[in-house]
Amino acid sequence: MLxxxxxxxxxxxADLHPSFIDPEKERLRERADELVALYREGLDKGxxxxxxxxxxxxxxxxxxxxxxxxxLAKVLEDNATFEIEAPxxxxxxxxRLFEAVGAAPSRQAAAGAYAALSEELGVPAPAxxxxxxxxxxxxxxxxxxxxxxxxxxxHRYNVALVQACLLRCExxxxxxxxxxxxxxxxxxxxxxxxxxMYRIRPVEGGHVLTLDGPVSLLRFSTRYGMGLANxxxxxxxxxxxxxxxxNLRWGRRNLRKTMNLHSGMGLRSHVPDxxxxxxxAEEWFAERFEALESGWAMQREGVALNLGGQAVVCxxxxxxxxxRVAHLEIVGFWRKSWLKSRLTLLKAHGPGNLVxxxxxxxxxxxxxxxxxxxxxxxxxxxxxxxxxxxxxxEVATEA
Numbered sequence: 001m002l003x004x005x006x007x008x009x010x011x012x013x014a015d016l017h018p019s020f021i022d023p024e025k026e027r028l029r030e031r032a033d034e035l036v037a038l039y040r041e042g043l044d045k046g047x048x049x050x051x052x053x054x055x056x057x058x059x060x061x062x063x064x065x066x067x068x069x070x071x072l073a074k075v076l077e078d079n080a081t082f083e084i085e086a087p088x089x090x091x092x093x094x095x096r097l098f099e100a101v102g103a104a105p106s107r108q109a110a111a112g113a114y115a116a117l118s119e120e121l122g123v124p125a126p127a128x129x130x131x132x133x134x135x136x137x138x139x140x141x142x143x144x145x146x147x148x149x150x151x152x153x154x155h156r157y158n159v160a161l162v163q164a165c166l167l168r169c170e171x172x173x174x175x176x177x178x179x180x181x182x183x184x185x186x187x188x189x190x191x192x193x194x195x196x197m198y199r200i201r202p203v204e205g206g207h208v209l210t211l212d213g214p215v216s217l218l219r220f221s222t223r224y225g226m227g228l229a230n231x232x233x234x235x236x237x238x239x240x241x242x243x244x245x246x247n248l249r250w251g252r253r254n255l256r257k258t259m260n261l262h263s264g265m266g267l268r269s270h271v272p273d274x275x276x277x278x279x280x281a282e283e284w285f286a287e288r289f290e291a292l293e294s295g296w297a298m299q300r301e302g303v304a305l306n307l308g309g310q311a312v313v314c315x316x317x318x319x320x321x322x323x324r325v326a327h328l329e330i331v332g333f334w335r336k337s338w339l340k341s342r343l344t345l346l347k348a349h350g351p352g353n354l355v356x357x358x359x360x361x362x363x364x365x366x367x368x369x370x371x372x373x374x375x376x377x378x379x380x381x382x383x384x385x386x387x388x389x390x391x392x393x394e395v396a397t398e399a
Contacts, residue, residue, distance in 0.1 A: 001226070007161065016250060021158060036153060075156050075160050081144035084140060159267055174209040174245075175203070196231060197212035213228060237273050244262065307345045350372055356376050
């Protein structure tokens with residue numbers, strides 16, 4: 001994630017524009033290729049994080065594009081793996097050497113302590129000296145690099161700019177124009193996976209998704225902000241046109257700014273497109289339900305169920321048998337006020353063939369569903385497959 005000192009944005013009154021780079025610009029691509037080559041050389045030679053940072057400074061020299069180059073290098077660093085390669089934890093090595101030298105330290109005593117520990121561990125003394133402080137961040141050694149090319153790095157940098165801005169987000173609205181059901185389900189599974197607060201309502205020709213930002217929360221703002229930032233690349237996998245408007249709190253004075261993005265800006269996602277993946281709770285339920293061999297065909301269709309034109313429900317699973325159909329939604333982490341609003345809509349407009357699996361962590365949720373036309377199944381960690389089966393048998397309707 002780009003830090004605040006590396007952010008490049010333009011402010012025009014109330015609007016904030018990330019300073020995206022053009023991946024087709026030759027000069028910028030040359031710089032990106034240089035940085036990738038530098039990190040690959042460091043990987044081959046086993047450089048430390050500190051050595052890589054020094055090499056980046058040398059590459060910048062007297063140049064004026066230090067913020068951009070350091071930003072690209074930060075993205076590279078975030079996509080590299082750094083490890084400590086030591087026969088013992090560095091703190092333990094230092095303790096043992098200190099105790100071996102004793103109360104009267106000298107060069108001779110230090111050399112003897114190094115030699116003795118080197119022989120005991122079977123590690124040459126120079127290598128032992130090299131890892132003595134390897135628990136310090138600058139001394140960690142690069143062991144892997146997940147960067148495809150300089151062009152990939154430039155696209156990843158543009159997305160990183162947006163992600164860093166979203167750490168200062170109050171609220172985000174995304175308009176999706178005629179999204180494919182599978183892609184819509186993929187998007188909402190990512191919302192749930194990252195624990196985001198959301199609302200969605202249908203509009204003519206699509207849907208409007210509203211997400212709370214970390215600045216709007218009183219607790220968990222850092223964790224939540226990272227969740228929102230990590231969700232954003234999933235939006236870029238959408239194949240339909242979309243527009244995003246994010247309200248931000250910017251600068252030391254927390255001034256309100258708006259960031260507007262759209263699907264035609266050329267932003268590319270770096271996350272693997274695995275479709276609508278399952279959360280762990282969904283995987284556990286699916287395995288147990290299939291083991292029942294009930295005759296119900298279980299699918300993840302991604303069909304949005306309309307709640308009176310005010311919101312939609314995207315069920316996690318749809319069940320079909322003998323011309324009958326039922327749906328299951330596993331209730332995730334919602335803010336209490338949102339859950340109350342959601343329950344009101346479900347009671348008024350929820351389809352009768354919908355089963356809600358409600359976590360015991362959602363205190364009072366069941367009480368708020370009195371009068372709901374469907375069925376409610378409670379669970380602690382694992383959604384009970386037999387209770388869900390009984391519920392869908394009861395509420396399933398003709399397709």
